[in-house]
Amino acid sequence: MIRVENLNVTFGAATVVRDVSFSVAAGESFGLVGESGSGKSTVLRTMMGLNRSWNGTIEIEGAPVKSTGRKDLARRAQMVFQDPYASLHPRFVIARTVAEPMRINGIDNSEQRARELLEMVGLPGAFGFRFPHELSGGQRQRVAIARALALSPKVLLLDEPTSALDVSIQAEVLNLLSRLRRDLGLTFVIVSHDLAVIAHMCDRLAVMRDARIVETLDRRQLQEGRLVEDYSRELLAASGDV
Amino acid sequence: MSDKPLVDVENLHIAFPREDGGWHEAVRGVSFSLLAREKLGIVGESGSGKSLSSRALLGVLPEHARMSADRLRFDGIDLLQASPRERRKLRGGRMSMILQDPKFSLNPVLKVGRQIMEAFRIGYPALSGAETRRRAIDMLEAVHIRSPERVMDLYPHQISGGMGQRVMIAMMMAREPELLVADEPTSALDVTVRTQVLSIMDELVTRRGAGLILISHDLKLVSRFCNRVLVMYAGRIVESLRADEMHNARHPYTRGLLACLPSIQSTGDPLPVLQREAGWANPEGQP
Incomplete structure (x- = not known):
C-alpha cells in the first residue's frame, strides 16, 4: 500500500530526513516515534507532497508521489494534523x-455526504452548523478526521492526532480511529512522541x-522489551506505565 | 519537612461573569495546603479549575474574575489582606510560575540572555553587569543547556521548545523562589527532555527547600514525580491521595482517567471511555 525507499x-x-525506508x-497501522526535530512529521508531509526538495521513492497505492497530481494524491491519502485549533477554517x-x-473535486451531493461523515465521527445533526470556536478540542479533532475522510482515501496520515487533547478525550478519539480503520479498511501511518499511543x-x-530510522520493530517486540538501540530503551523507560 | 504549611488555601471560589448577568463558578470551594520541600500535583481535565486555583495564589487572575476564600496564606502572610504592591513584591521573588508554552511566554524580540539577566537585575540590583551575565550563564548551565554562552545571544525563535522551557525555568529560578508553580511545564516537551526538566525542578525543591505545585493532565507523570496528588473535576477537588497510592484511587473519575490511558502492553482493544456522572460535580457526589 505504501512504500518509502531511501x-x-x-x-x-x-538534511532533515536521511535515508528513510519503510513499507x-x-x-x-504503522507508527513513527521520536523526539521533536527527528524528522517524523517531515516524512508524513513529504508523503503528502507538501515538501519540494526530496529524493528517493514514495509510492502510495502504487502511485509514485513525485509524478502524481495533487488532486489524485488527495483522493488516495489524507492527513490529520496535531492542532485542531489551527487546522480548521475559523469562519466556516x-x-x-x-x-x-x-x-x-466536483463530487455531487457534497452537503448530504458531509452530514453523513460528521455523523460517522459522532457529531450528528445541528453540529454541522457550528463554527470551530463553538466546539471542544476533541470535537474539533473529530471534524478534522471527517474532513480527511471526505474523499474516501484509503490511507490516513495522522500527525500527533491526540497530543493536544486531555487523556479522557484522547481515549475517545483513538477508539474512533480504530473503529474507522476497521470499518473502512483504512491504512494508517501515525506519528507520535507517546510510545504508549503507538x-x-x-x-x-x-x-x-x-533524521534517521534507528530501529523498526513490531508490537510484540516492543511489549517484550526486545529493543536493540539504547535510544529506544530510553524512550521506553520514559513512557513507562503507572 | 516542617509542620507549618508554606501555602494554606481554604474554601477558594472563583467565578466569571456570564453573558446573561449571572456568574459561572469555575472553582467551587477548593482547600489545600503545601509544606516546604513538598511536591504537590494537581490533575484534571481542561476547565477543571486546576490552573485558576494556583493563579489565585499568585494573584494573577483576570481582572473580571471574582475571587473569594476563607483563607489564602503564603508563609504566614495573609494574601487576602495584602496590598497589590506587597503581592507584586512576592511574585517573581518568593513565588513564581512556569508556564506551558515558551513560544508565548518569552519576549520574542529580546535575546534570551537579556531576559534571564533581567530577572537577576530586578532581584539583585547591586550586582555589576559582568556579574549578572556570569550568573545568568551559570543558571543556563544549571538547567543543563550545552554551550550556554552561545545560547545567551540567541532569540527565542532560534531555540527549540525544550530549550525555551529550560530558559524559562532558569529565569524563574534566578530569584530562588520558595514556591514554584509549574503549569503544564513539560507538555510541550519530548519524553526524554521531560525527564531532564523534571529533575531540574526536583533539584530546586530538595536542595533549596522550595515547595512545588505541578499542574498537569498527565496522571502518569504526576504520580511518578509528586508526593501528593489532588484530582480536580468541575471546579472541586474530588480526591486527594499520596502519589504512590495512585493505583488505589477510589473516586470513579480518577479511576476512569487512569483506565483510559493507552499502555505499552495494550492488546489493541478499545480503551475504556470515561462515563461521566452528574453527581461528581456535587459535593455530595464524593465517595
Missing part, C-alpha cells in the same frame, strides 16, 4: 469545512532520531 529531505543546507501493507461552519474537499494503535513502528 527518502532524503533537505531544507536548504540541512506499510494495506489495512496495517464545520459542515462546509468537511464539504470543501468534495466541492473542489503501542496501542500500531502493529509495527519505527523509532526515529536525528
